[in-house]
Amino acid sequence: SLQFGTPRSVFITSLIPVGTSIMAVEFEGGVVIGADSRTTTGAYIANRVTDKLTPIHERIFCCRSGSAADTQAIADAVTYQLGFHSIELDEAPLVQTAASLFREMCYRYREELMAGIIVAGWDPRRGGQVYTVPVGGMMTRQPVSVGGSGSSYIYGYVDSNYRAGMSKEECLKFTAEALTLAMERDGSSGGVVRLAVVSEQGVERQVILGNQLPKFSTV
Amino acid sequence: TEEQCWGTWGKNIKCVCFYRNALLEADINKLGFSSPAARKTGTTICGVVYKDGVVLGADTRATEGMVVADKNCSKIHYISPNIYCCGAGTAADTEMTTQIISSNLELHSLSTGRLPRVTTANRMLKQMLFRYQGYIGAALVLGGVDCNGPHLYSIYPHGSTDKLPYVTMGSGSLAAMAVFEDRYRPNMEEEEAKRLVRDAIAAGIFNDLGSGSNIDLCVITKGKVDYLRPHDMANKKGVRTGSYRYKHGTTGVLTKAVTPLNLEVVEESVQTMDTS
Numbered sequence: 001s002l003q004f005g006t007p008r009s010v011f012i013t014s015l016i017p018v019g020t021s022i023m024a025v026e027f028e029g030g031v032v033i034g035a036d037s038r039t040t041t042g043a044y045i046a047n048r049v050t051d052k053l054t055p056i057h058e059r060i061f062c063c064r065s066g067s068a069a070d071t072q073a074i075a076d077a078v079t080y081q082l083g084f085h086s087i088e089l090d091e092a093p094l095v096q097t098a099a100s101l102f103r104e105m106c107y108r109y110r111e112e113l114m115a116g117i118i119v120a121g122w123d124p125r126r127g128g129q130v131y132t133v134p135v136g137g138m139m140t141r142q143p144v145s146v147g148g149s150g151s152s153y154i155y156g157y158v159d160s161n162y163r164a165g166m167s168k169e170e171c172l173k174f175t176a177e178a179l180t181l182a183m184e185r186d187g188s189s190g191g192v193v194r195l196a197v198v199s200e201q202g203v204e205r206q207v208i209l210g211n212q213l214p215k216f217s218t219v
Numbered sequence: 220t221e222e223q224c225w226g227t228w229g230k231n232i233k234c235v236c237f238y239r240n241a242l243l244e245a246d247i248n249k250l251g252f253s254s255p256a257a258r259k260t261g262t263t264i265c266g267v268v269y270k271d272g273v274v275l276g277a278d279t280r281a282t283e284g285m286v287v288a289d290k291n292c293s294k295i296h297y298i299s300p301n302i303y304c305c306g307a308g309t310a311a312d313t314e315m316t317t318q319i320i321s322s323n324l325e326l327h328s329l330s331t332g333r334l335p336r337v338t339t340a341n342r343m344l345k346q347m348l349f350r351y352q353g354y355i356g357a358a359l360v361l362g363g364v365d366c367n368g369p370h371l372y373s374i375y376p377h378g379s380t381d382k383l384p385y386v387t388m389g390s391g392s393l394a395a396m397a398v399f400e401d402r403y404r405p406n407m408e409e410e411e412a413k414r415l416v417r418d419a420i421a422a423g424i425f426n427d428l429g430s431g432s433n434i435d436l437c438v439i440t441k442g443k444v445d446y447l448r449p450h451d452m453a454n455k456k457g458v459r460t461g462s463y464r465y466k467h468g469t470t471g472v473l474t475k476a477v478t479p480l481n482l483e484v485v486e487e488s489v490q491t492m493d494t495s
Contacts, residue, residue: 039381044393046373047381068379073349076342112352 019188021150021179022052022063024120024130025162025171026143030199031120031128032171035063036150036183037191048191053205057082059198060098060121065148066135067114074105074115095121099131099139107137116147122198146178150186154178168197173214180213261429263391264294264305265419266362267403268384269412272369272440273362276416277305278391278424279449280431287431293448295437299324299335300444302363303437304344307389308376309356316357320344337363337370341380349378358388364441391423391430398422413438417451424453 019040024033035052038045052064054075060082064071078101086093099119106115113135120130132138132145144162146154157178166174176193183189193208261282266275281289296304296317302324306313320343328335341361348355359374373386385403387395398419407415413436423430436450 039379041375046375047383049383050381067377069345069349069353069375069377072345072379076346 019186020052020065020148021154021182021186021189022065022118022147023151023154023158023175023178024063024118024132024145025166025175026120026128026130027166027168027171029128030122030168030197031130032168032175032195032197033061033063033118033120034175034179034193034195036148036179036189037194038183038189039068040188045190050191051194053194053196055079055203056098056119057086057093057121059092059123059200059203060095060119061196061198061203062098062102063118063120063147065116065118070113070115071117074102074113074117077105078102092123094123094125095119095129095131096126096141099133099141102133103137103139106133106135110135110137118145118147120145120198122200124200128199146182148182148189150179150182150189153185154182157181168199172197176208177214177216181216183213184216261391261427261431262294262307262389263387263395263420263423263427263430264307264360264389265387265392265395265399265416265423266305266360266371266373266385267399267407267412267416268362268369268371269407269409271409272364272438273371274409274412274416275303275305275360275362275437275439276420276450277435278420278430279433279435280424280429281310282429290432291449293435295435295446295448297321298340298361298363299328301334301365301439302337302340302361303439303444303446304340304362305360305388307358307360307392312355312357313359316344316347316355317359320347334365336365336367337361337372338367341372341374341382344374345378345380348374348376353377360386360388362437362439364439369439387419387423389423389430391420391427394422394426395419409438409440413450421451421453 019038020036022035024031033053037048037050039047039050054062054064056062056079062075064075078098081101082093082098102117102119106113116135117133118130119133122128129141130145131141144158146158161174172195175195179193192210193213195206197204261280262278264277266273275295277294279291280287281292294305296306298304298317298321304317306317320340323343324335324340344359348357353376356376358376361372361374363370371386372380372382373388374380385399387399402415416436417434420434432454433449434451434453436447438445
């Protein structure tokens with residue numbers, strides 16, 4: 001039968017859409033989240049302008065990595081559950097609640113799912129927060145978190161360049177540069193960089209096109 | 220294992236499909252037969268959003284392995300008066316899935332009293348395909364026009380969807396996407412959009428072995444649908460220029476022996492069927 005890519009491809013040969021670089025950073029007053037825009041089926045790019053930053057609630061987002069089908073289904077389910085919960089409470093939901101809902105689902109069905117999710121947002125009680133829910137269903141809060149197949153290449157960059165107490169602009173620059181480096185090295189990541197700032201004021205989204213990405217020296 | 224299949228997602232289908240199919244396959248092989256090959260549609264399907272709506276396109280070849288099973292099958296399926304869906308993958312799966320969602324959407328539309336939205340059809344399709352964990356091999360291009368304008372979705376067998384201005388699916392999707400990436404512009408006119416989709420499907424037909432025959436188009440605008448089948452007969456069968464028939468008398472007859480078979484009618488009974 002006709003297949004995408006060669007069987008001995010160096011990429012993770014998968015006929016299920018996968019592949020990504022995602023990142024989230026806390027700052028005083030909110031969070032900055034970012035993602036690349038590539039979805040691959042084997043060696044073919046099924047969508048080169050994917051939006052992996054999915055709103056779960058007004059001021060809570062999730063960054064999706066792993067199987068596109070699994071993460072879309074989980075995000076839809078959690079959006080419903082969180083919306084219902086918020087209406088019952090008559091209050092804005094906590095980011096921790098959203099992260100817990102993700103964790104519940106990702107842990108309970110860990111054998112069936114391939115989903116690595118970063119939950120980030122702002123709530124009135126604890127301000128900007130980033131929670132990471134990697135494959136397997138662990139949940140932990142981190143000031144900065146990276147995920148997806150491209151994250152392996154930028155742990156060093158992130159660990160050495162992150163400083164506590166960065167401003168919003170510094171966080172945006174930090175995220176854009178980290179994701180650019182990941183996209184440069186990871187075949188399953190690429191396209192454009194999508195950024196979003198979630199704070200008390202709301203959500204500001206931006207796109208950095210391929211030719212506008214920060215340039216690093218190429219040897 | 221049984222223990223792994225708990226909860227709504229894992230339990231129902233993965234167990235049932237996996238174990239049932241394995242049992243059937245084992246039994247059939249023991250008896251000496253081979254399980255029938257699923258008829259796939261090979262296929263090039265695509266869709267484009269233009270100024271006034273969407274244009275969906277498809278080839279018309281259905282393959283069973285390396286043999287063409289149907290030279291003129293219809294791959295653009297009706298979902299609702301304003302929504303149509305092209306299907307690639309296993310022919311039975313695309314046919315039945317689109318019919319099920321079409322039926323449910325009609326009931327939903329009667330319940331809401333409104334024309335159905337493309338995003339509703341998308342959600343119904345993705346939730347069903349995800350529930351079956353990819354065992355329903357239906358890769359779809361869903362397009363239509365509703366109260367919020369024209370919309371186009373690509374839906375994968377495992378249940379992920381992408382909302383885009385132009386999409387291609389099937390074995391010929393790479394050839395078709397090459398044409399789109401070269402010539403797509405936002406807000407095209409209808410004629411240009413139809414030409415673009417026609418050329419994209421043609422690229423699939425002539426460069427992919429799994430796609431062939433004619434090009435079907437479906438132009439959906441607000442309040443009107445043009446189902447153009449066929450839009451372009453790109454592979455009309457040629458006319459034979461000569462004939463191999465020999466005239467009577469070409470072969471000389473040496474001897475002739477006629478033996479009549481004596482058959483007598485023993486009993487004749489006519490039973491009319493009530494076809495009212």
